[in-house]
Amino acid sequence: MIIQLEKNIDKTQKEKLFDKLTALKIDARLIKTNFREYIVGIPSGEFDLREIGNMPGIADIHRVSDSYKMVSRKWKLNNTVIDLGDGITIGNGELAIMAGPCAIESEEQIISIVNHLKKNNIRIMRGGVYKPRSSPYSFRGLGIEGLKLFHKHCSENGIKVITEVMQVSQVEPMLDYVDIFQVGARNSQNFSLLDVLGKTDKPVMIKRGISGTIDELLYSAEYVFSGGNEKIMLCERGIRTFERATRNTLDLSAIxxxxxxxxxxxxxxxxxxxxxxxxxxxxxxxxxxxxxDGVIMEIHETPEKAFSDGPQSLYYPQAEKLYRQLRETKKLRDHF
Incomplete structure (x- = not known):
């Protein structure tokens, strides 16, 4: 059960509501998010929803059978729209395109890609400054100094930054230089990290785990939402299967x-x-x-020289062609 509280609910009304929930043997938890307050209730038996719904201070009430309650569509039919500022939104019916290198390698590389994105009206740049690599000897990113350069050139050109955060200790130093925190596949069940991101006011994109189920991805999102952050998006990035013809198996049915x-x-x-x-x-x-609602993709001016993920990075001409095709495909989808 989800109870959506009125924004002007007073202390007395809230106390009476919790007393009622206790009397009905409903385990209740208050959630304060970026936008408003909710109560998630877990009932131990049957009860009449009207006993609660008619109380003062309640804006709405819903029965939600899913274990992941706050991210469920069963209580919120309207799509969540994430506003990044400067007229850039995700989830409002427009197609969001995020493009950039696997890893931020140098200031010269940042400038090259920013110019490419501006030319093609791409408003969100991806790029890793902390890289979770399978081998400890591979390039592992430029760290916070690389992120500062990344942010500087993007903000000067009206482009938003999405980059991966790998551990709790990185969140605070990165906060001023990130527009979207990305939680990578290897950290999709790092619940300590998800809890901390739930206490920030920055959007969070959670990638599906390497062998994660759809429900597990939704549970991860629930951690962030229950921590107080409603600005969440989910990413299907392929899962590990027995197939070896591709790096992963992109599960399009998940979308x-x-x-x-x-x-x-x-x-x-x-x-x-x-x-x-x-x-x-x-x-x-x-x-x-x-x-x-969007596509995140890797591009590089010279993929054969990329520090990481060169074989999957598009050359600029390939990327420009794909941007046009993506926008035309979105128009085609809108006709269905």
Missing amino acids: PILKDKTHLPVIVDPSHGVGIRNYVPPMALAGVMSGA
């Missing part, structure tokens, strides 16, 4: 399922989903047709 189960925006990542440059464009287009 319409997530759109049905949750009110949160859903993003598709074809770069990690297949890991092979020539397969990225068709999977990106298929992701849009599947209902994705």
Whole structure:
């Protein structure tokens, strides 16, 4: 059960509400988010919803059978829209395109990609400054100094920054230089990190775990929401299966399922989903047709020289062609 409180509810009304919930043997938890207050209630038996719904100070009340309650569409039918400022939104019916390198490598590289994105009216740049690598000897990012350069050039050009945070200790130092925190696949069940991100006011994009189920992804989002942050989006980035023809198996069926189960925006990542440059464009287009609110993709001026993930990064001309195709595909989807 989810109880949405009136914004002007007073202390006495709130105390009476909790007394009523206790009398009805409903385990109740107050959640304060960026926007308002809710109570999540877990009843131990049957009760009449009207006994609570008619009390003063309540804006709305819903029965929600899903264990992930706050991110469920069963109580919130309208899609969540994430406002990044400067006219940039995600989840409002427009297609969000996020593009950039796997890793931030140098200031010169940042400037090159920013100029490319401006030319193509792409308003969100991806790029890692902390890189979770399978091998400890691989390039692991430029850290906070790289992020400061990344933010400087993007903010000067009206472009928003999405980058991965790997551990709790990184959140606070990164806060002023990030527009969207990305939780990578390896950290999708790092509940300590999710708890801390729930206490920030910055949007969070959670990638599906390497072998994670759809429900597990929704539980991860519930951690962030229950911590107080409603600005959440989900990302299908491929899962590990027995197939070895691609880096991962991009589960496009997850996109319409997530759109049905949750009110949160859903993003598709074809770069990690297949890991092979020539397969990225068709999977990106298929992701849009599947209902994705946005696409996050890897690009590089010279992928063969990239410090990481070169084989799945698009050359600029390939990316420019794909941007046009993505926008046309979104128009086609709107006709259905």
